[in-house]
Amino acid sequence: MDAGNVLQKSAGAEKQPEPFRQTLLRHGLCLERDKTTILQINVGLRCNQVCRHCHLSAGPGRKENMDSATVEAVIAYAQRSGFEAIDITGGAPELNPNIEKLIEELSPLTPRLMFRSNLSAISEMKRAPLMHLLKDKRAVVIASFPSLNETQADAQRGSGIFNRSIDALRKLNSIGYGREGTGLELDLVSNPAGAYLPSPQDKAAKRFREVLMKKWGIVFNNLYVFANVPLGRFRTWLEESGNLGPYMERLAAGFNPCAVEGLMCRSWVSVSWDGYFYDCDFNLAKGLPMGKGKTHVSEMPGPPPPGSPIAVADHCYTCTAGAGFT
Amino acid sequence: METYYKPEDLPKFPDIGQQAPELAQKFFDYYNAVFAEGALTEREKALIALSVAHAVQCPYCIDAFSQACLEKGSNLAEMTEAVHVVTAIRGGASLVHGVQMRNIAQKLSM
Numbered sequence: 196m197d198a199g200n201v202l203q204k205s206a207g208a209e210k211q212p213e214p215f216r217q218t219l220l221r222h223g224l225c226l227e228r229d230k231t232t233i234l235q236i237n238v239g240l241r242c243n244q245v246c247r248h249c250h251l252s253a254g255p256g257r258k259e260n261m262d263s264a265t266v267e268a269v270i271a272y273a274q275r276s277g278f279e280a281i282d283i284t285g286g287a288p289e290l291n292p293n294i295e296k297l298i299e300e301l302s303p304l305t306p307r308l309m310f311r312s313n314l315s316a317i318s319e320m321k322r323a324p325l326m327h328l329l330k331d332k333r334a335v336v337i338a339s340f341p342s343l344n345e346t347q348a349d350a351q352r353g354s355g356i357f358n359r360s361i362d363a364l365r366k367l368n369s370i371g372y373g374r375e376g377t378g379l380e381l382d383l384v385s386n387p388a389g390a391y392l393p394s395p396q397d398k399a400a401k402r403f404r405e406v407l408m409k410k411w412g413i414v415f416n417n418l419y420v421f422a423n424v425p426l427g428r429f430r431t432w433l434e435e436s437g438n439l440g441p442y443m444e445r446l447a448a449g450f451n452p453c454a455v456e457g458l459m460c461r462s463w464v465s466v467s468w469d470g471y472f473y474d475c476d477f478n479l480a481k482g483l484p485m486g487k488g489k490t491h492v493s494e495m496p497g498p499p500p501p502g503s504p505i506a507v508a509d510h511c512y513t514c515t516a517g518a519g520f521t
Numbered sequence: 522m523e524t525y526y527k528p529e530d531l532p533k534f535p536d537i538g539q540q541a542p543e544l545a546q547k548f549f550d551y552y553n554a555v556f557a558e559g560a561l562t563e564r565e566k567a568l569i570a571l572s573v574a575h576a577v578q579c580p581y582c583i584d585a586f587s588q589a590c591l592e593k594g595s596n597l598a599e600m601t602e603a604v605h606v607v608t609a610i611r612g613g614a615s616l617v618h619g620v621q622m623r624n625i626a627q628k629l630s631m
Contacts, residue, residue: 344596387591394594398562402594 211440212447215511222452226505229461231498232279234305236261236269237479238294239468242287243316246352248341248386250426250480250510253286260286265470266293268493272466273304276497280307282337282463284476289316295328302332309335311384315356318363330370335380337419338364343406347388364413373415382417390438392445392516393420422446424513426480443509449516458514460505466492474505481508526580534581564593571600572607 212218219226239260242253261269273281281301288294288310302308310329317326329336340360342348348357364381368374373381383403387393394402400418407413423429425442433439460475464485470492473479483506484490485499538545556566567589574582590600 342596343594344598346598347596389591391588391591394564394592398558398564399594402564 212443212509212512215507215509218447218450218512219455219507222455224452224455226455226458226460226507226511228499228501228503228505230501231462231464233282233459233463234273234276234278234280234498235282235284235463235465235476236297237284237286237465237467237476238266238288238291238297239286241290242285242313243290244287244313244353244356246313246428247432248351248388248423248429250424250429250477251286252427252431252480257286259468260291261293261468261470263293263296265468265492266297268470268491269466270297270300270304272492272495273301278305278498280309281305282309282311284311286468287313287316289322289325295325298328298332298334302334307335308332309337311337311339312363313339313352313356314360314363315352318359318366326366326370330372330379333378335382336367336372337382337384338367339386340364340383340403341386342388343403351386351388361411361413364407364415365411368413373413375414380417381415382419383415385418385420386423390423390433390436390442392422392449396420422513422516424477424480424510426477426510443512446512446516450512451515451517454515454517460514464499472499477510477513478506478508481510483508528584531581531584562593564590564595567593568595568599568603572603575604576607576611 213221237251240251240253240257241255241260242249242257243255245254281304283294283297283301285291289312291297298308298310316322338360339352340348341351342357345357348360349355364373367381370379371377372379385393385399385403393399396419399420403418404415407415425433425439425446430439433442460478463475465473465476465479467473467479471489472485472492472495473483474485478484485506486503535545535549538549556563556570561569567586570582571586571590574586587600590603
């Protein structure tokens with residue numbers, strides 16, 4: 196009997212999902228690299244926020260931060276590899292003391308430089324020059340903005356963060372970000388505030404656009420919705436709240452074999468704060484390196500070749516649920 | 522039977538079609554069509570379903586549509602207001618029958 200979507204919670208029975216690797220095999224799929232065109236750089240785990248959904252358990256107490264020698268090695272690697280896009284992330288990348296240098300030197304090396312911000316860090320007065328540097332270098336700002344609801348957002352990200360995020364979006368709009376005709380791209384990222392899957396991206400984007408404009412006069416270019424990855428602090432919360440089993444089963448039940456081909460790990464490569472390669476930021480969080488052993492950025496001649504196998508684990512169900520995580 | 526309602530029974534809902542598969546399939550097809558985006562968004566329909574689930578006091582539906590509402594982008598404040606709407610109608614439906622009570626009482630009374 197095909198009950199379709201009738202009472203969707205029915206997918207969340209209390210059983211362990213089969214290992215992700217086995218699911219791939221059952222569908223006759225093999226996860227390996229396509230051409231790698233995007234370099235993601237995780238500059239460290241220091242963050243001014245302690246988000247409950249963070250797969251990296253980033254926070255103010257974390258000491259891991261990319262040092263200047265690694266920054267130099269990453270810049271040299273980007274220069275010899277020629278990536279179509281470079282994505283700077285963290286932690287809060289604003290808190291890395293080398294961040295200006297990284298932006299300055301990477302921007303001529305790629306047609307698309309992306310900078311991920313939690314918004315609260317960049318909105319501090321002392322970081323106004325950084326915001327203007329991003330503008331000058333035409334960097335795309337990808338900002339975390341989980342919910343239109345203050346209670347939901349603050350429950351995930353910390354008290355007062357929602358209003359600080361609104362202030363930051365207004366500042367970004369005021370210098371041209373998100374505004375038509377400026378070429379300054381402002382994208383938002385929304386993650387669910389709990390153990391459930393995100394809204395369909397197109398519908399969420401429509402609603403965010405309407406509500407942000409109506410309530411706060413804020414504009415943006417694109418909204419991306421991502422499911423929370425069951426690693427780090429989010430996994431701890433899932434375990435403590437008794438949600439881990441049902442959440443994993445829900446992710447596994449949503450496995451879409453068609454999403455595998457377009458997974459971001461096929462065309463991205465991630466470098467950690469200490470200069471080692473991972474197939475994605477989630478494998479970085481899991482400590483699951485790319486290839487057979489840890490490879491340092493200084494030893495890598497160029498992008499990993501097409502056909503290289505991608506390391507997988509059960510958290511990969513997050514990216515294959517529904518339309519996929521691209 | 523220690524309880525009438527068990528969460529693990531919810532995934533068994535499609536089994537209801539075993540004795541009347543054609544009727545069940547018609548119901549499930551209709552059900553899915555109803556919840557597809559139309560003049561109302563899927564988010565709005567899920568909020569209506571959540572509120573009605575409270576009116577008919579269906580624990581399966583409350584479970585399923587609480588999650589559905591969150592996944593469609595609603596928040597707890599909106600979901601709570603939806604429950605108040607159905608509560609107001611349900612309470613109001615009782616209270617408005619007081620008019621009938623008054624009519625009868627007035628007819629019988631001197």
